[in-house]
Amino acid sequence: MSAKKRPAPSRRLFLKGTAAAAASPLVAGCASLPPVLGVERPIRVGLIGCGGRGTGAALQAMRAKGTATCLVAMGDAFADRLDGSHQRLKTALGEENAHQLAVDEDHRFVGLDAFEKVIDSDLDCVILTTPPGFRPAHLRRAVEAGRHVFSEKPAAVDAPGVRSVLESAQIARSKGLSLVCGFCWRFNTRHRALWERVLGGQIGAVRTMYNNYNAGPIGTKPRQEGWTDMEWQLRNWHHFNWLSGDHITEQAVHSLDKMAWSFGDVPPERATAVGGRIARSGAESGNIFDHFSVTYEYPDGAKAFHMSRQIPNCAFQNNDYIFGTRGTATCKGWDPLHLIEGEQPWEYEGPGNDMYQQEHDELFASIRAEQPINQGEWLAHSTLLAIMGRMAAYTGQVITWEQALNSTERLGPEALEWGQLDVAPVAVPGRTPFA
Numbered sequence: 153m154s155a156k157k158r159p160a161p162s163r164r165l166f167l168k169g170t171a172a173a174a175a176s177p178l179v180a181g182c183a184s185l186p187p188v189l190g191v192e193r194p195i196r197v198g199l200i201g202c203g204g205r206g207t208g209a210a211l212q213a214m215r216a217k218g219t220a221t222c223l224v225a226m227g228d229a230f231a232d233r234l235d236g237s238h239q240r241l242k243t244a245l246g247e248e249n250a251h252q253l254a255v256d257e258d259h260r261f262v263g264l265d266a267f268e269k270v271i272d273s274d275l276d277c278v279i280l281t282t283p284p285g286f287r288p289a290h291l292r293r294a295v296e297a298g299r300h301v302f303s304e305k306p307a308a309v310d311a312p313g314v315r316s317v318l319e320s321a322q323i324a325r326s327k328g329l330s331l332v333c334g335f336c337w338r339f340n341t342r343h344r345a346l347w348e349r350v351l352g353g354q355i356g357a358v359r360t361m362y363n364n365y366n367a368g369p370i371g372t373k374p375r376q377e378g379w380t381d382m383e384w385q386l387r388n389w390h391h392f393n394w395l396s397g398d399h400i401t402e403q404a405v406h407s408l409d410k411m412a413w414s415f416g417d418v419p420p421e422r423a424t425a426v427g428g429r430i431a432r433s434g435a436e437s438g439n440i441f442d443h444f445s446v447t448y449e450y451p452d453g454a455k456a457f458h459m460s461r462q463i464p465n466c467a468f469q470n471n472d473y474i475f476g477t478r479g480t481a482t483c484k485g486w487d488p489l490h491l492i493e494g495e496q497p498w499e500y501e502g503p504g505n506d507m508y509q510q511e512h513d514e515l516f517a518s519i520r521a522e523q524p525i526n527q528g529e530w531l532a533h534s535t536l537l538a539i540m541g542r543m544a545a546y547t548g549q550v551i552t553w554e555q556a557l558n559s560t561e562r563l564g565p566e567a568l569e570w571g572q573l574d575v576a577p578v579a580v581p582g583r584t585p586f587a
């Protein structure tokens with residue numbers, strides 16, 4: 153915990169009158185933002201994790217519809233990542249919107265404690281886009297400090313992390329903070345139209361779902377001279393399960409979130425899985441599997457089947473098929489195709505949207521209206537679906553929802569330090585114990 157006193161977040165972001173706005177403790181660029189909708193004070197945002205998604209999310213925050221926002225602090229483990237992100241934001245904003253990038257030199261924080269310094273800056277909202285292994289701690293700090301949050305998926309990599317996120321969601325609720333999550337497909341107009349019909353009964357009762365996320369591997373970065381084990385693992389974070397949760401948790405969790413959506417966010421009773429590591433090689437590829445197949449069984453007897461793969465030169469597929477008693481729904485997110493066949497056929501023919509922008513439009517509208525959105529439980533539970541599938545695959549055992557939620561297994565080192573960090577062995581079903 154930093155000894156520095158944290159500035160309290162303003163509960164009233166939108167003071168009436170220019171004098172009040174001018175008096176607010178804003179950096180100059182931010183203060184010069186033009187009034188929006190008759191209010192003067194922009195929402196001040198901090199970014200933690202300045203990689204691909206973080207840079208994109210920061211831009212979306214600054215382009216949030218109908219709301220004045222500015223970025224006032226950035227934090228990353230590495231200076232090169234922070235500088236690259238700042239430069240990309242500068243270019244994307246251009247001269248016209250340059251004032252929204254109000255991160256002075258004193259508010260660019262580098263290191264494993266950068267998150268604390270961003271959160272402790274004078275701001276209203278933080279964007280959490282580091283590898284998910286850090287998310288529970290970052291989220292806790294943010295809500296305790298009274299910050300609104302945009303949190304990327306997944307929420308955590310293990311059950312203690314999921315439980316911590318559930319607690320943080322409660323803290324956010326008790327403080328009237330917004331917590332919006334990055335399960336972006338649920339912000340997609342086409343998906344919303346399809347799932348609205350599925351949940352409205354257009355295909356009857358949902359009995360089965362098949363979803364897949366079969367893709368190629370994510371690239372690795374060879375070790376550079378001078379890198380400690382910690383730096384080497386962070387630079388290759390997707391491949392170490394304490395940082396990513398394995399690819400079922402980091403990537404395929406999107407499919408499992410759509411599975412949760414299809415079943416009204418009721419959790420399954422148990423999961424049975426196979427998985428393994430056939431085609432990964434090289435130390436940078438860490439200790440994660442390259443394929444999973446999981447069966448989830450629901451309390452009413454319905455079953456859902458998930459498959460995910462990260463192996464080169466194999467067929468790509470990332471679709472969802474929902475089977476009901478009176479029809480079937482097909483969702484091909486990338487094509488895109490949103491179709492219902494059966495007693496009441498339907499196909500989506502309207503416009504699409506930018507689902508990532510939609511997340512931020514809704515988050516900042518909720519902050520501006522002081523009507524908090526809290527998606528913490530959804531974020532935690534969909535994350536647990538993936539962790540539960542991974543546990544079943546790693547151990548070879550049938551894992552119940554209760555077991556997964558109450559697991560005491562904590563991935564990763566006790567202390568976060570630059571230096572030596574051994575790689576945990578690759579799991580072997582039948583030998584790796586459930587903990």
Ligand SMILES: NC(=O)c1ccc[n+]([C@@H]2O[C@H](COP(=O)([O-])OP(=O)(O)OC[C@H]3O[C@@H](n4cnc5c(N)ncnc54)[C@H](O)[C@@H]3O)[C@@H](O)[C@H]2O)c1
Nearest residue numbers: 201202203204205206228229233281282284304305306334
């Ligand atoms: N919703 C989506 O479609 C989507 C798409 C891509 C990524 N994501 C998620 O966003 C998150 C980030 O992914 P990415 O693609 O931007 O990865 P990335 O590697 O491009 O960025 C992660 C950044 O976090 C930094 N970082 C690592 N540890 C840190 C720490 N302890 N403190 C501060 N910074 C730290 C890294 O240096 C890096 O700059 C992940 O959770 C990922 O699953 C979501």
